[in-house]
Amino acid sequence: MSSNNDSTDSFRRIDIDRLRIKVDLAPDLRVKFVGRDLALRKIIDWAERGVSAPIVVYGPEGCGKTTWLRQSVEILKVMNYKVVYINLMERSLDKALVYSEDLKDLVREFISGTLEMLGAPLSSAIARLIDLAPAIAHEMIKRFRKPKIAILIDEAFQIMRPEEAAVYVKTLLNIIEHPSAEYDRIIAVVATSEGRSRSEIGRHRWAHLMPMWNMSKNDFRELYDQTPGEKPSFEDVWRITGGNPWVFRELYMAKWNINEVIIETTRSKDLTPYFVDRWRSHLEKAIEDPDHLWHKDVPKELIDEMIKRNLIIYNMYERDPVLWIDQPPPRKDLEIGVGEEVAWQTPLHRESVRRALEKMKKTDQK
């Protein structure tokens, strides 16, 4: 009996298409959750079998981690899971904390103290949810008889140092390995686009690290087709987004003015003359082929800076779909900035560095 067939059966049985959520792609644009079939199958597969350690999901900023987790909440609910989803980057409590109906009383008991803090800035109340999550999980196991529970933590590591992130993952592992009472199954997933914590978490054996990439070309075409109005050709949009739905959203909101979006990204990545000039020769080579950064003579300081600024994903996994949350990227595709070992998070990230280099050159020539 192969697990693949199991999950294919459940996938059919669960009727994913009926459960697809509505996603606010932009303030004036609501679309249906697109594609990501493999990623949804993974959730179903874990739900059927439980996980032996927390799954830590990382990937390019805006690739769709949060949206996938929000969609997963709906799937887990119909699979009779008691679900708690926490997103620390949300600014309203409604969006920062989502839970299944049968957890209402329990969660309210836990957050009543936190809610009282609402007189204080809401962000500090939301930040506290991260500490409550493991306690809520323990209480769920105690209070219900052999429950199925899912703890989904989103954007957690943005507010932690890498060592703290690793310890947090260990706390989640403890719930799985040393529960307060018997449980049926547990799923614990943590998603982040914070690249620095990855190697720290990888050093320990407290989690399964799994990368998620931008959307596949087929899925992305569906998103493109759902978007009304006049727009550039699909191939042009693909070449600047590489399938990243957040970049797609930025372009839509800028009325497809690619230049405007590149300028904004260049600014937000803090690509100062100092940074650009210091690393010019390596950056120029990385624009042609990101695998240049894999060479041993490239200073670690530059790599760390590029990871910290969410410009690249360094040390890509083999392209076996088993290792990835959804479809892996191509083995190498220089058009969209994907190398074998290192990739630009999206072509837009690469173009913003290219622009910073060109601008600097012009200033120098004056």
Ligand SMILES: Nc1ncnc2c1ncn2[C@@H]1O[C@H](COP(=O)(O)OP(=O)(O)OP(=O)(O)O)[C@@H](O)[C@H]1O
């Ligand atoms: N499968 C999908 N179908 C439709 N829209 C999607 C899908 N995935 C993501 N999006 C849209 O793309 C945008 C970015 O997605 P999301 O916020 O989930 O990315 P993320 O990986 O969590 O980003 P970050 O790294 O900033 O946390 C959102 O506006 C969302 O609406």
Ligand SMILES: [Mg+2]
């Ligand atoms: Mg997110």
